[in-house]
Amino acid sequence: MENVTVAIVQQRMSIPPTHEEFEAEARRFLRQAQAKGVQLTVFPELTGVMLAPPLISGFKRSFLARDDQGKQPAAGIFSRALGRLAGTTGGAVGGGFRGSLERLLRKRSHELRDAYLGLFGRLAREFGTAIVGGSLYLYDEETGTVKHRAYLFDVAGEVAGYQDKLNLAY
Numbered sequence: 075m076e077n078v079t080v081a082i083v084q085q086r087m088s089i090p091p092t093h094e095e096f097e098a099e100a101r102r103f104l105r106q107a108q109a110k111g112v113q114l115t116v117f118p119e120l121t122g123v124m125l126a127p128p129l130i131s132g133f134k135r136s137f138l139a140r141d142d143q144g145k146q147p148a149a150g151i152f153s154r155a156l157g158r159l160a161g162t163t164g165g166a167v168g169g170g171f172r173g174s175l176e177r178l179l180r181k182r183s184h185e186l187r188d189a190y191l192g193l194f195g196r197l198a199r200e201f202g203t204a205i206v207g208g209s210l211y212l213y214d215e216e217t218g219t220v221k222h223r224a225y226l227f228d229v230a231g232e233v234a235g236y237q238d239k240l241n242l243a244y
Contacts, residue, residue: 081107122210183213199231
């Protein structure tokens with residue numbers, strides 16, 4: 075029986091302004107895993123949701139970014155206060171993360187899925203490791219419901235399978 079080395083990524087949820095910034099962080103984790111000879115890297119639940127903010131309009135994204143900055147561990151008292159204000163204001167104008175994500179899922183779920191599949195497929199191929207990309211929410215037009223899905227990518231970057239979360243909790 076062959077041993078398999080698995081890396082479990084401990085990634086802090088954040089609101090990256092671009093997909094490139096998200097990819098840079100994912101690469102950092104994958105380089106660490108590669109140095110340990112890992113064959114499977116597992117990203118945490120809802121990692122794919124961090125690909126949503128760059129797809130949200132700039133006006134709403136600015137509120138999300140300021141709110142996220144105020145929640146950083148190194149944020150000062152002024153930054154925390156501005157973050158709370160931005161979170162409240164963003165929610166009031168429909169720019170809160172939850173509302174923005176729901177609208178994105180209804181209108182542009184395919185763009186989020188394509189960004190996720192493209193990124194994790196490319197990384198699996200480049201690093202020569204299987205990857206569980208962490209889950210994301212996707213709108214299923216066939217059933218009219220939101221799926222909470224995680225994909226498995228093989229070393230060639232192809233989707234080897236996926237699993238939907240069966241008991242959703244919001």
